Amino acid sequence: MPNIYSSKMYRKGFVRGSILCFALMACSYGYAASVPYSEETSIERVEFQQTVTGTVKNGATGEALSGVTIRVKGKDAAAQTDDAGNFSIAAENGDVLQVSFIGFTAQEFPVTSATANVVLTPDSESLDEVVVVGYGTQKRKEITSAVASVKEKDFNRGGMRNPMELVQGKVAGLNITRAQGSNPNSGTNIQLRGMASLKGTNSPLVVIDGIPGGSLDLIKQGDIESIDVLKDGSAAAIYGTRGNGGVILVTTKKGKAGKPQFEYLTYGQTEIVNRRPTMLDAAQFREKVVQGMNRPKLDLGATTDLYDELINKDNFSHFHNFIASGGGENSTYRASFNYEQAKGIAKENGRDQFGGRINFTQTGFNDKLTMSANIAANFNKANLLGGKKADDSENVPDFEQAVQRNPTAPIMNPDGTYYQTQEFNNYNPISRFAYRLDDRNQQTFSGDARLKYQIIDELSVSAFGSYVRDNWNGRQYRSRLDWDQRPESNYQGTGYAYKRNELSWTKTFESTIDYNKTFNDNHTITGLLGYSYQYSTLEYFDMSNSGFTTDGFLDWNFGSGTAITNDKLPRPGLNSFKDDNTLVAFFGRVNYNYADKYFLTAILRREGSSRFGANNKWGNFPAVSAGWTITNEDFFTNKEVVNDLKLRVGYGVTGNQGIPNYLSLITLGTGGVYPQDGVYYQTYGVNTNPNPDLKWEQKAETNIGLDFGLFNNRLTGAIDVYQRNTKDLLYQYNAQLPSYVQSSIWYNVGSVVNKGVEIQLTGTPIVKDDFTWQVDFTANYQKK
Numbered sequence: 001m002p003n004i005y006s007s008k009m010y011r012k013g014f015v016r017g018s019i020l021c022f023a024l025m026a027c028s029y030g031y032a033a034s035v036p037y038s039e040e041t042s043i044e045r046v047e048f049q050q051t052v053t054g055t056v057k058n059g060a061t062g063e064a065l066s067g068v069t070i071r072v073k074g075k076d077a078a079a080q081t082d083d084a085g086n087f088s089i090a091a092e093n094g095d096v097l098q099v100s101f102i103g104f105t106a107q108e109f110p111v112t113s114a115t116a117n118v119v120l121t122p123d124s125e126s127l128d129e130v131v132v133v134g135y136g137t138q139k140r141k142e143i144t145s146a147v148a149s150v151k152e153k154d155f156n157r158g159g160m161r162n163p164m165e166l167v168q169g170k171v172a173g174l175n176i177t178r179a180q181g182s183n184p185n186s187g188t189n190i191q192l193r194g195m196a197s198l199k200g201t202n203s204p205l206v207v208i209d210g211i212p213g214g215s216l217d218l219i220k221q222g223d224i225e226s227i228d229v230l231k232d233g234s235a236a237a238i239y240g241t242r243g244n245g246g247v248i249l250v251t252t253k254k255g256k257a258g259k260p261q262f263e264y265l266t267y268g269q270t271e272i273v274n275r276r277p278t279m280l281d282a283a284q285f286r287e288k289v290v291q292g293m294n295r296p297k298l299d300l301g302a303t304t305d306l307y308d309e310l311i312n313k314d315n316f317s318h319f320h321n322f323i324a325s326g327g328g329e330n331s332t333y334r335a336s337f338n339y340e341q342a343k344g345i346a347k348e349n350g351r352d353q354f355g356g357r358i359n360f361t362q363t364g365f366n367d368k369l370t371m372s373a374n375i376a377a378n379f380n381k382a383n384l385l386g387g388k389k390a391d392d393s394e395n396v397p398d399f400e401q402a403v404q405r406n407p408t409a410p411i412m413n414p415d416g417t418y419y420q421t422q423e424f425n426n427y428n429p430i431s432r433f434a435y436r437l438d439d440r441n442q443q444t445f446s447g448d449a450r451l452k453y454q455i456i457d458e459l460s461v462s463a464f465g466s467y468v469r470d471n472w473n474g475r476q477y478r479s480r481l482d483w484d485q486r487p488e489s490n491y492q493g494t495g496y497a498y499k500r501n502e503l504s505w506t507k508t509f510e511s512t513i514d515y516n517k518t519f520n521d522n523h524t525i526t527g528l529l530g531y532s533y534q535y536s537t538l539e540y541f542d543m544s545n546s547g548f549t550t551d552g553f554l555d556w557n558f559g560s561g562t563a564i565t566n567d568k569l570p571r572p573g574l575n576s577f578k579d580d581n582t583l584v585a586f587f588g589r590v591n592y593n594y595a596d597k598y599f600l601t602a603i604l605r606r607e608g609s610s611r612f613g614a615n616n617k618w619g620n621f622p623a624v625s626a627g628w629t630i631t632n633e634d635f636f637t638n639k640e641v642v643n644d645l646k647l648r649v650g651y652g653v654t655g656n657q658g659i660p661n662y663l664s665l666i667t668l669g670t671g672g673v674y675p676q677d678g679v680y681y682q683t684y685g686v687n688t689n690p691n692p693d694l695k696w697e698q699k700a701e702t703n704i705g706l707d708f709g710l711f712n713n714r715l716t717g718a719i720d721v722y723q724r725n726t727k728d729l730l731y732q733y734n735a736q737l738p739s740y741v742q743s744s745i746w747y748n749v750g751s752v753v754n755k756g757v758e759i760q761l762t763g764t765p766i767v768k769d770d771f772t773w774q775v776d777f778t779a780n781y782q783k784k
Contacts, residue, residue, distance in 0.1 A: 052115070052116055053086070054087060054116035055084075055117050055118070064086075068085070068120070072089065072091050092111065096109070104121060133249070135587070136512075138591070144600070144627035145230070145234040146231040146650065146703050147235050148174075148760065152225055152226065154170065154774075154776075160221060161342065163220065163224060169776065172720070172778040175189075176190055180387065184317070185387075185440075191245070192245055193724070194754050196244055196697075197697055199729075205242040206248045207250065208446075210450070211446065212508065214250070215468060218376040219250060219357075222323060222336065223252050227249070233651065233654050234625035234650030235247070235625075237605060237652040238603050240585055240654065241696050242658075245656075253334060254332065255332030255360075257326075260325070262322070263322075266319060266321070276307060277403055279307075285407050285408060286299055300419075302409060303407070306405055310429060311346070317341060317342045321338040330364060331363070335359075349384075349385070351382045352380065354378075370453075370454075376445070379444075380442050381442075382439065382441075385433060385437065401429050405421060418430065431482070432483075437476060438475075443472070445470075448464065450464045458516055458517045459513070459514070460513070463509075464508075465507075466508045467505065467506070471501075472501075473499070473500070474501075478497075480494060480495045491570065494549055495561075497544065498542070498543070499542060503538070504536070504537065504539075506536040510532045512529065512531075513528070514527070523592075532587065533584050534583045537579070538577075538580070540578075544572060545572040581611055583657075589601065589602070597633065600627075601624070602622075602623070602624050604622050607619060613664035613690075616694065623652030625651070626650075629646045640712075643712060646708075653700050655696035666690045686742065689745040696728070700727075703722040704721045705718055714763065715762070715763045715764075716763075719757070723754075726752045731749060732745070732746050733747055754782065758779070
């Protein structure tokens, strides 16, 4: 039955019905007759729409809130409060109103009358948000150091060559650059608060799920829960000799109890050249050089755009990650499997890789014992032939050839061979693509497990162990037809092959004792005691040979190369190497919280490293920081505008051990050979000058910061001012001869000062049910 009381028909029906009622009242009837009930007769209930008015106030301060959004659930009707917190909206009895405002907990309530007064409770979720710090977590409101936390919802979206690019532009003072642009096989340069060392490591320490120095190849988009950055010394001191460049803590996702879930994440991308370098094309070259300089021999007769020839027009890259997760009350799991085909914008430059990550967690013994484990693997094959950089083994990068090579030189000769130019540092890169191989196959594996036992509510103990293994095999081959192998060269028209196998692995064991206790509701103390042991080793083997008279075997038959017996060919190469290092530490941390107003943190780490001299194996790394939440004081009354205001002050000492192994020791190396009875014997001698006083660099850093939230937390941010004083810089100096044997020695000499200001702002101009606009702004100023 149609509803005659809907929309326009309501007003017409009301007028006609009124006239009919008055007409009936003017008439009289002699009797009344009952009408029998019919099943086809229906009675429709009519809901009269009304205007609901009300006021929205802040439950903490009692002040009216302006700009609050009120919606009728399931309908298009919406309104906002004015400057006095008042609103009006059309709704019917039984409708549900949704009230939402950034910085406050959203509410829903049914319409029961024409008035509705709403009290919103401030949302403390952002302050209670858990932030990962060294060997534990803290609530954001308890942080007393310069720590930035980026959750998955705030990550950059799109195609990322490196997981660190997910937070590019999100953390003030953190610079993430790719020196080789779109090259999928190049590394990412990460620097936090500028340079602090000349020869030591300047990059932050990366910790993945508790593994110091974890491999970034093992984490992919869709698997990361958060990335937390420990920026100043008071936060990074818990990592001692590796904290000079800051610390980046990556936390991966874990399974959750509930019904099984599946997720699929993918992206595709292609790249184009936005701006080419300025250079002469063939017509301009003829005009300005051939004719203008009267050099007719330089006109080689062709019109070649070598830059365009080097571009891979079919550079579509794609990534896929399939995830399954679930679990029950006492155990959870999460497994992800990924595949990526990444192509660079340069020809013969790409990377195919696949891998996965599996996490498992189980609790037992009345929920007192928890075991968690992670296994991750990545297998990739890289084509390194194209996209060469300046410090590769080649004379000049390929794209420099496009700038310097004669644009009238052809790519091919009429007979189908490649045209070669004879100028200095000049070659035909397209010819190299045809006659060379440069591949790398890499396998990376990581496994870790953690046991945690809750002795009592306030006290727990845990043990953590991990193993990370990285192995790669590289191969290169130059055909007999390659220009460098031509008959008139040293290789006499034969092929050349090179192989390298490199293996590195690290095992880590750490145990901690955690304490957490609240006294008299206002005093909370947390404590941490720990022990850490880490052992790392690196080994490699490489060899080269030439004299291959056929390309049929490529690099798979080294014994067929005649350079082993033909001394007129370049000599074959054979090398092997291995080194290792050990790091041992004892550390502790104490946190004090009084009434969520005053916070204090103290850290001490004592660490020993095998890389340093006998007189300086051990060092101490202390830190202390404090925080004051001003908005929690009784005297602070302007909470409607300033929702959160906290002052932080911190001081911490960190170290830098990022140098090669054995530099403090006497090591042996090979020298010349000597003949004896017709046999030549290898000689050995001192390879390094020892320095028993060699020690790590030491950086003392002071940081003053201010965290704030304004306008119902629509604008949040932090301002940090810091100064870093690094002394005992590690550097390689010329040694006096004699009395030293070698010409150089490593010493701790010199200092550097690095100071700056960082600003980080996050604003949310628009918040709606189906649309949110968030703006991030970061800036930093550094002075050395």
